[in-house]
Amino acid sequence: MSSLKRNDILALSEMDREEIDLILQTAESFREVSTREIKKVPALRGKTVVNLFFEPSTRTRTSFELAGKRLSADVINISSSGSSTAKGETLLDTARNIEAMSADFIIVRHASSGVPHFLARSLQSAVINAGDGANEHPSQGLLDLFTIKENKGTLEGLKVVIVGDILHGRVAHSDIHGLKKYGADIHLVGPPTLIPSGIEQWGVKVHYHLDQALSGADVIILLRLQLERQGGGYFPTLREYSQLYGLNRRRLALASSDVLVMHPGPINRGVEVTSEVADGLSSVILQQVSNGVAVRMALLFLLSGGKHV
């Protein structure tokens, strides 16, 4: 396989292993670009990338922006506070106006699940989902796969423990869909109030106690806890949450000795993870960020019709 089967990147649930392999291989070859003194290749010269973000984001938006720029595309950032949506324009009208200015790529983040799918159905531009509601965050899922593969050499048969808010966790959803395609043994841990109904049917195991899930873990993916969930009745206090589900040195010792600790960021230090662990030898959190640029370069490149060589 040398090109993608699709014009948009909406969800890992709809991609097959062959396509994901192609993206990861392409990302591998782009990673070197970011280490050059002149971090630029001309692959997307003359193309326009629009970051259309209806939710605040620093990491993902910057990562897509750098990915576009390192491929020589023109990149525009639009955030909802500064856009026409504040003036009552509909979502579709906003997107159609951007497309009318000949945007080749629209990278969209929205608090509502399904918005990228809705835009992809209505627009000619390539749409990349940069996170939709509690649905998916496919580029994050891909960079997580990339980071695990880079460190472990393989994705197959690994025991991966995903901890935290699975219910609102679009990163968890994309990670699960991606990892399942490689036969990983996936364990979800969190309070029952934050575990979505029927998720066991995805072929994952669910635990309410972190200690019970960690034994022999090869990878621990911590999810960011939206601090406003406190008060939503999902758990009593951040204090109790961190006692039950926070990763610390004692718990880390229950996992495999070469375990990877991952987090999509931004970290709530002392809630999901102690600083000691987040900054420790097992942590690959900053590697994830670096790899994110390469993975997003690969997505833009492949969607523009670029053939992997």
Add this chain to the structure above:
Amino acid sequence: MSEQHKAILIQGARIIDPAHKRDEVGDVLVENGVIREIATSISRPEGSCRIIDAKGKVLTPGLIDLHCHVREPGFEYKETVATATASAAAGGFTSICCMPNTNPVNDNQSVTEFILEKAKTEGVVRVLPIGAITKGQKGQELAEIGELVKAGCVAISDDGLPVMNSQIMRQAMSYAKIFDVPVIDHCEDLNLTNNGVIFEGNVSTRLGLRGIPASSETVMVARDLSLAELTGARVHLAHISTAGSVHLIREAKRRGIVVTAETCPHYFSLTDEAVGCFNVNAKIKPPLAAERDRVEVLAGLADGTIDLIATDHAPHASDEKEQAMDCAPFGIIGLETALPLSLELVEKGVLTLPEVIQKLTSEPARVLGKDIGHLGIGGIADLTLIDLDVEWTVEAQEIISMSKNSPFIGRSMKGRVLSVIVGGKLIENPSLQKA
């Protein structure tokens, strides 16, 4: 002599009139707005009346929809009395009951009178308004129910803004007994719904959409059954969609509690799988539920736990529906597809044809306590003529309703309304002319 007053002779139809247990081939003569004669063969001199050859067709009492949204006053960009009644005629309905969530809310006699005046001047079928239970549908103070009934309301309901406070609901039920009107409840615990978008289950998990648990309905069904027992009011439960609710109602009826219940064609035809990949036209309250719920709704229809079928026709403009799933309004249209979807129950062996017609005619009439929904000599001439055999596909451009928000667009249907007669006036199905 105007078209309205000319006699109509319908010949050779299979006449199905569940209220009188009639199912036989014969002729019906309509004169001066009433049914003059029903017999095996009626002959009249040529030119004295309009003759409809109905051989091979089915003639029933005019269908009655106990639950729809006409949107006027206030939301005329979604639907009006004129377009809703035209849509009703196309679907075979000769009477429609409209919910009070207009703007202003139908919580006082002026709004009721406005709707009835519009119906008289612009409507083509009967419009029976349902008044609000509480002022502004706010769930706090009772509306002037006596005045609403006097002005022409046939029932009371806060529908989509259900009364959460059980004490106020108890008072409403007790008070409604003075006027002997049904209290219709949309059973939903808004706290359990918690801004949910679709049914809580595999599909909501797959799509990352907030789920509405089945308990959101069943908790309120349980409350209302208990209050029905306490107050002895005429309680009617709207659009039942879950297995748990069917079980509760079945048990309550077995214990002798007086209660009636409806479901809608989408709850026995679809499940949450219809949401597919964020299909906004499958976003409804209560939400399309799981297969086990659909199966139990069918069982409830078959054993009489669910008394009748209503549409919950809820038109919304396309620019309201075409947006993020979270933001799009709840509701789908249903007047023009209810009959063929209900006829599928006959093919599936769930109900007989007379039973389907009963749930669309005499049962809603019984809930309302109105002398309609049957073919009595000297009674109001509201009739529906159906071709059971015609196969057709739902096409957006052929929909008569002003709004096109239907999950059934593109679906093939069997059975279509040819015409309705409302108070002796013949209305050909407008969508057949549009096709």
